[in-house]
Amino acid sequence: MNGxxxxxxxxxxxxxxxxxxxxxxxxEQVPFIGAYGIRVESLGRxxxxxxxxxxxxxxxxxxxxxxxxLFALADVALYGAVMTRIGRADMAVTxxxxxxxxxxxxxxxxxxxxxLLKLGRRLAYGEVVLSSFESSSDxxxxxxxxxxxxxxxx
Amino acid sequence: MNGxxxxxxxxxxxxxxxxxxxxxxxxEQVPFIGAYGIRVESLGRxxxxxxxxxxxxxxxxxxxxxxxxLFALADVALYGAVMTRIGRADMAVTxxxxxxxxxxxxxxxxxxxxxLLKLGRRLAYGEVVLSSFESSSDxxxxxxxxxxxxxxxx
Amino acid sequence: MNGxxxxxxxxxxxxxxxxxxxxxxxxEQVPFIGAYGIRVESLGRxxxxxxxxxxxxxxxxxxxxxxxxLFALADVALYGAVMTRIGRADMAVTxxxxxxxxxxxxxxxxxxxxxLLKLGRRLAYGEVVLSSFESSSDxxxxxxxxxxxxxxxx
Amino acid sequence: MNGxxxxxxxxxxxxxxxxxxxxxxxxEQVPFIGAYGIRVESLGRxxxxxxxxxxxxxxxxxxxxxxxxLFALADVALYGAVMTRIGRADMAVTxxxxxxxxxxxxxxxxxxxxxLLKLGRRLAYGEVVLSSFESSSDxxxxxxxxxxxxxxxx
Numbered sequence: 336m337n338g339x340x341x342x343x344x345x346x347x348x349x350x351x352x353x354x355x356x357x358x359x360x361x362x363e364q365v366p367f368i369g370a371y372g373i374r375v376e377s378l379g380r381x382x383x384x385x386x387x388x389x390x391x392x393x394x395x396x397x398x399x400x401x402x403x404x405l406f407a408l409a410d411v412a413l414y415g416a417v418m419t420r421i422g423r424a425d426m427a428v429t430x431x432x433x434x435x436x437x438x439x440x441x442x443x444x445x446x447x448x449x450x451l452l453k454l455g456r457r458l459a460y461g462e463v464v465l466s467s468f469e470s471s472s473d474x475x476x477x478x479x480x481x482x483x484x485x486x487x488x489x
Numbered sequence: 490m491n492g493x494x495x496x497x498x499x500x501x502x503x504x505x506x507x508x509x510x511x512x513x514x515x516x517e518q519v520p521f522i523g524a525y526g527i528r529v530e531s532l533g534r535x536x537x538x539x540x541x542x543x544x545x546x547x548x549x550x551x552x553x554x555x556x557x558x559l560f561a562l563a564d565v566a567l568y569g570a571v572m573t574r575i576g577r578a579d580m581a582v583t584x585x586x587x588x589x590x591x592x593x594x595x596x597x598x599x600x601x602x603x604x605l606l607k608l609g610r611r612l613a614y615g616e617v618v619l620s621s622f623e624s625s626s627d628x629x630x631x632x633x634x635x636x637x638x639x640x641x642x643x
Numbered sequence: 644m645n646g647x648x649x650x651x652x653x654x655x656x657x658x659x660x661x662x663x664x665x666x667x668x669x670x671e672q673v674p675f676i677g678a679y680g681i682r683v684e685s686l687g688r689x690x691x692x693x694x695x696x697x698x699x700x701x702x703x704x705x706x707x708x709x710x711x712x713l714f715a716l717a718d719v720a721l722y723g724a725v726m727t728r729i730g731r732a733d734m735a736v737t738x739x740x741x742x743x744x745x746x747x748x749x750x751x752x753x754x755x756x757x758x759l760l761k762l763g764r765r766l767a768y769g770e771v772v773l774s775s776f777e778s779s780s781d782x783x784x785x786x787x788x789x790x791x792x793x794x795x796x797x
Numbered sequence: 798m799n800g801x802x803x804x805x806x807x808x809x810x811x812x813x814x815x816x817x818x819x820x821x822x823x824x825e826q827v828p829f830i831g832a833y834g835i836r837v838e839s840l841g842r843x844x845x846x847x848x849x850x851x852x853x854x855x856x857x858x859x860x861x862x863x864x865x866x867l868f869a870l871a872d873v874a875l876y877g878a879v880m881t882r883i884g885r886a887d888m889a890v891t892x893x894x895x896x897x898x899x900x901x902x903x904x905x906x907x908x909x910x911x912x913l914l915k916l917g918r919r920l921a922y923g924e925v926v927l928s929s930f931e932s933s934s935d936x937x938x939x940x941x942x943x944x945x946x947x948x949x950x951x
Contacts, residue, residue, distance in 0.1 A: 367555060368555070433895060633924070
């Protein structure tokens with residue numbers, strides 16, 4: 336499966352973490368979010384695509400997926416992208432995140448691709464594109480986020 | 490109880506929604522977040538202070554409250570501040586939010602005060618200050634958010 | 644000429660404005676920024692690449708291009724991307740912008756590519772990637788911005 | 798002279814820089830912005846209020862002050878707020894800034910008050926409120942910004 340068009344992209348082998356390892360990490364460490372059932376779809380060096388299965392509990396009035404659920408997914412996708420470069424880093428923390436909600440996401444699964452734009456010694460910065468799962472690949476995203484992660488131990 | 494120092498501040502009577510009404514609204518409409526047990530501490534025209542009780546499930550590695558939980562709280566606090574001006578507006582939606590995580594919040598309750606800086610015909614904009622409950626009032630906040638809400642029916 | 648990898652990309656013919664028209668527009672309408680000497684490098688439907696020539700006046704202590712200059716360039720690049728879709732829209736205004744400074748830009752020209760991620764009836768949203776002109780295409784960008792433009796007359 | 802309602806506020810004596818020193822610093826070091834004629838109105842420990850005199854060159858179509866000019870002012874106001882705590886720090890750099898344009902600023906002077914919300918060892922975070930000079934103090938701000946500054950030598 337091909338990843339995003341990025342200088343950081345690469346194949347699975349080059350990534351510093353694999354999908355099952357990342358999935359078990361979020362289930363153990365952030366049970367609150369682990370319970371969402373987030374799955375790794377694909378990943379490479381510098382990027383990771385997650386799939387959030389649809390859940391009734393995620394809906395807000397009007398029948399769209401609620402904003403905080405999309406934020407949580409974006410946050411995990413960026414965390415995953417960082418881990419594809421630096422490996423398992425339990426204590427890495429989000430230091431800031433900006434999210435723009437572009438279209439009301441319908442009651443279905445959501446895909447999120449996190450991609451690093453910078454990996455420094457102390458900070459990583461990247462963006463996340465969130466799309467509805469069943470929409471065509473040409474459709475505009477449902478949300479877009481950018482964020483900064485503080486790298487531990489530096 | 491005094492509210493924030495703001496031109497929009499006022500007493501309870503002037504607000505377009507009251508605490509119990511807002512609490513029941515979030516329990517009914519966003520059950521996912523309603524289950525957090527968020528309570529209204531105080532409110533006035535243009536602002537609302539919420540309290541998120543501590544819950545083990547909110548913790549992330551290192552023992553601090555996880556970022557998506559703080560985001561959800563900030564989102565609800567700004568939604569509440571909008572409602573103190575325009576009343577019950579089920580379909581109002583967040584259009585963007587920027588959150589900065591400033592200090593790791595300890596394992597205790599969190600207070601969030603949302604305050605409007607602009608209420609236009611179609612958009613509201615405001616900020617949210619999040620603090621640890623037991624910290625002194627002089628302490629720096631644990632997080633700070635700004636966001637835009639789209640006003641329905643316009 | 645190839646544009647960014649985007650569903651909105653297209654050839655010059657499809658764009659609602661051309662380079663010389665856009666350049667004269669910014670010189671006439673925002674003389675303060677027009678004086679920077681910004682040039683259109685290439686454009687297509689939904690995106691525009693600008694080049695800011697190097698100027699001594701743009702430097703800040705340490706010899707890198709100052710942040711407000713990069714912000715101005717990003718703002719114009721997103722304005723340009725909007726115009727490639729809706730044509731000349733004098734009164735369109737930025738409603739918000741988030742910029743992250745990733746690497747100190749050396750004392751040389753800067754390229755900025757603005758790209759729309761959403762074009763709605765009232766709002767457009769997009770991102771801007773800023774790079775140093777002489778750096779290789781593999782290098783990390785010097786800055787990244789996202790922003791919202793209010794569409795006039797709606 | 799009273800400063801903003803903040804735990805960081807204090808009197809002039811406690812601040813680590815004074816107005817004339819800061820004004821000469823920006824004239825020497827960032828001539829591009831120094832030429833705007835920005836003046837320090839007042840300052841205290843953790844905050845600084847600047848005044849940007851009106852200039853014809855700052856106008857954009859429609860007769861309001863252009864966004865990049867407001868951004869530059871906000872950036873300098875936050876830089877100033879940092880300096881009131883850590884003193885002259887030539888190499889401090891903005892690492893990110895989010896600005897929301899709330900009302901079109903009329904063709905008059907603009908006031909900007911930067912205020913720190915966090916001062917850490919490596920990063921400072923604060924907000925800036927921008928208002929039209931001649932508007933009443935009750936008026937909504939014309940813009941609001943938040944930003945992060947990297948502290949040098951750490």
